[in-house]
Amino acid sequence: MNDDIEKAVGVLRAGGLVALPTETVYGLGANAEDPAAVGRIFAVKGRPPTHPLIVHIADGEQLGDWVEEVPETARVLAEAFWPGPLTLVLRRGRRVPLEATGGLETVAVRVPDHPVALALLSAFGGGVTAPSANRFGSVSPTTAHHVHAELGDAVDFVLDGGSCEVGVESTIVDLTSGVPSILRPGGVTAEDIEAALGYAPAAPSAAPVRVPGQHPSHYAPRARVVLVEPEKVVAEAELAQERGHQVGVLLPAAFADAPVKAHAVVAVPASTAAYARELYGLLRAFDQRGCDLIIASLPVEEGLGAAIANRLRRAAGPRPSDADPATPGA
Ligand code: TXA
Numbered sequence: 352m353n354d355d356i357e358k359a360v361g362v363l364r365a366g367g368l369v370a371l372p373t374e375t376v377y378g379l380g381a382n383a384e385d386p387a388a389v390g391r392i393f394a395v396k397g398r399p400p401t402h403p404l405i406v407h408i409a410d411g412e413q414l415g416d417w418v419e420e421v422p423e424t425a426r427v428l429a430e431a432f433w434p435g436p437l438t439l440v441l442r443r444g445r446r447v448p449l450e451a452t453g454g455l456e457t458v459a460v461r462v463p464d465h466p467v468a469l470a471l472l473s474a475f476g477g478g479v480t481a482p483s484a485n486r487f488g489s490v491s492p493t494t495a496h497h498v499h500a501e502l503g504d505a506v507d508f509v510l511d512g513g514s515c516e517v518g519v520e521s522t523i524v525d526l527t528s529g530v531p532s533i534l535r536p537g538g539v540t541a542e543d544i545e546a547a548l549g550y551a552p553a554a555p556s557a558a559p560v561r562v563p564g565q566h567p568s569h570y571a572p573r574a575r576v577v578l579v580e581p582e583k584v585v586a587e588a589e590l591a592q593e594r595g596h597q598v599g600v601l602l603p604a605a606f607a608d609a610p611v612k613a614h615a616v617v618a619v620p621a622s623t624a625a626y627a628r629e630l631y632g633l634l635r636a637f638d639q640r641g642c643d644l645i646i647a648s649l650p651v652e653e654g655l656g657a658a659i660a661n662r663l664r665r666a667a668g669p670r671p672s673d674a675d676p677a678t679p680g681a
């Protein structure tokens with residue numbers, strides 16, 4: 352066993368926290384069966400303890416150890432997409448403590464597609480609960496450097512597995528009611544899931560509010576994000592810059608060559624795969640360059656574009672600090 356993996360396993364066994372690379376984003380991992388260690392995840396992230404975590408396992412064959420029963424749809428989806436960026440929500444098995452599920456009788460499980468994560472999970476032998484390794488509400492880390500910047504010494508050990516290939520979180524599919532429904536669009540597309548199932552899953556709107564990714568201001572950089580139509584990005588950016596903002600611009604590919612008078616200008620990567628991979632890094636870079644406003648537009652919501660659009664909308668959503676005139680006293 353590689354030294355780093357051995358060290359990480361020791362940390363998990365001792366009740367510590369290990370940041371681990373996955374193909375989607377970096378996770379902040381703890382032994383899923385150690386309620387105290389799981390509790391530390393919530394403390395470090397500043398995440399409300401009622402928000403459930405994902406249990407990561409080494410192999411789809413182990414799914415039955417963590418859930419009450421494995422329905423046929425779970426078998427089909429696991430077979431089609433694991434290891435990979437798909438999370439299945441099923442009835443909780445007794446092995447999963449309520450601390451890891453935020454008190455829910457259901458549990459989210461996935462097999463990540465990253466050699467370092469898989470080496471850790473196999474060597475550890477158990478399940479590792481891991482949310483994204485960022486502070487609650489902020490942008491997920493896609494490099495080990497981002498994890499250090501977000502969490503510093505609060506994490507006991509960081510496994511460096513390079514940059515995450517997919518770049519946005521896993522797709523979450525709820526299999527606990529009659530029809531499989533997508534709770535969060537992510538690395539596996541709705542089109543892929545439909546092809547595997549032979550019918551279309553239900554849309555994300557059925558999501559319960561307690562899924563943190565559903566909070567309006569999730570996945571947000573420090574800079575405020577404003578979404579406009581693609582053809583208005585340049586004009587809006589220049590106007591805001593003239594008004595004294597330090598504007599970061601995510602320039603739609605069709606306008607990539609347009610000269611823009613703004614603080615920081617980045618052309619959106621041409622393929623949706625590259626855009627997904629780089630999205631969080633780009634948002635972080637705008638913060639680092641001192642932008643206080645980011646002007647962007649939504650990509651076409653097909654394939655991975657749906658996950659990118661979902662994250663951009665959340666990043667642009669109202670912040671907890673915002674006064675909300677629509678709900679006085681809320
Ligand atoms: O790609 C990913 O999924 C990454 C990597 C590290 O695996 N993890 C991740 O974890 O994004 P986190 O905690 O940031 O987001 C997990 C999502 C949350 O929105 C949570 O509410 C939802 O999964 N979730 C977990 N358990 C659930 C359950 N029993 N029912 C419904 N949603 C659940």
Ligand code: MG
Nearest residue numbers: 482483484491
């Ligand atoms: Mg997260």
